[in-house]
Amino acid sequence: MTVEIELRAARVRYGPLEALHGVDLAVPAGAVTVLLGRNGSGRTTALRALAGTVPLSAGRVVWRGADVTGLHAHERARRGLCFVPDLRAVYDTLTVAENLEIAAGGGQFERALDGYPALRPLLDRRAGTLSGGEQRMLAVSRSLLSSARVVLVDEPTQGMSPAVATRTYELLRTLDAAVVLAEQRLPSGLGAAASTTVLVHELRRGSVVFSGEPGERGPARSEPDGAT
Numbered sequence: 001m002t003v004e005i006e007l008r009a010a011r012v013r014y015g016p017l018e019a020l021h022g023v024d025l026a027v028p029a030g031a032v033t034v035l036l037g038r039n040g041s042g043r044t045t046a047l048r049a050l051a052g053t054v055p056l057s058a059g060r061v062v063w064r065g066a067d068v069t070g071l072h073a074h075e076r077a078r079r080g081l082c083f084v085p086d087l088r089a090v091y092d093t094l095t096v097a098e099n100l101e102i103a104a105g106g107g108q109f110e111r112a113l114d115g116y117p118a119l120r121p122l123l124d125r126r127a128g129t130l131s132g133g134e135q136r137m138l139a140v141s142r143s144l145l146s147s148a149r150v151v152l153v154d155e156p157t158q159g160m161s162p163a164v165a166t167r168t169y170e171l172l173r174t175l176d177a178a179v180v181l182a183e184q185r186l187p188s189g190l191g192a193a194a195s196t197t198v199l200v201h202e203l204r205r206g207s208v209v210f211s212g213e214p215g216e217r218g219p220a221r222s223e224p225d226g227a228t
Contacts, residue, residue: 001029001031002028004028004029004150005062005178007020007024007025007046008024008060009022009059009060010046011023012048018057020046020206027050028197028199030197031179031197032190033179033200033201034181034182034201035180036186036202037184041206042203042205042207043203044182046182049061051076051083051152052071053083081152084142084152084156089136090130093126093127095127096124096130097124100112103141111144115167116138116140131159133160133161133164137160143172143175143179150177150180153182156172156183190214199213
């Protein structure tokens, strides 16, 4: 498989704390990659390092053979990277329609409404007044409306009902992009489509402890919660 984007010996520090310890992580084109781990494992930091929202203290980010370590997040976005964080992922003071218009670059946003019909009656509502699950639908809609080559989503189904969560994984699987999800647990909904390649990188305390297909991963071992 062709590698779309990757971390090479990536280290990230938050003050005196090193959150990633020389992580090597390759994201294939056209596949769904899951960064798995509990709070404090480094999964969110790895996602942010790919997005460019946290700087590396050492190592590199390589995108299709080009070193993009020094590119800011907005520059990576212009190159075709869509990042949906777990927090502050929508514009609270704008309406749902205005959020979708921004995500669509001023164009049509019907695809988002087809994916999440529950957003149709909410178009005139301010995003900050939505429930947690509704805000998450709106946030994930950004990935549906972009033409990104790399889509990074942190906790994509947080606050969603089981049915909407299943629908969300179906939508993410259909994207023509390298999709990377940060999750605490391996989503069961990702294994439903045999045509979709799913790879897992499990992180623990800032290091990758497993890389492979979901079926190759043994029972998860417990670890203490952390602060990262």
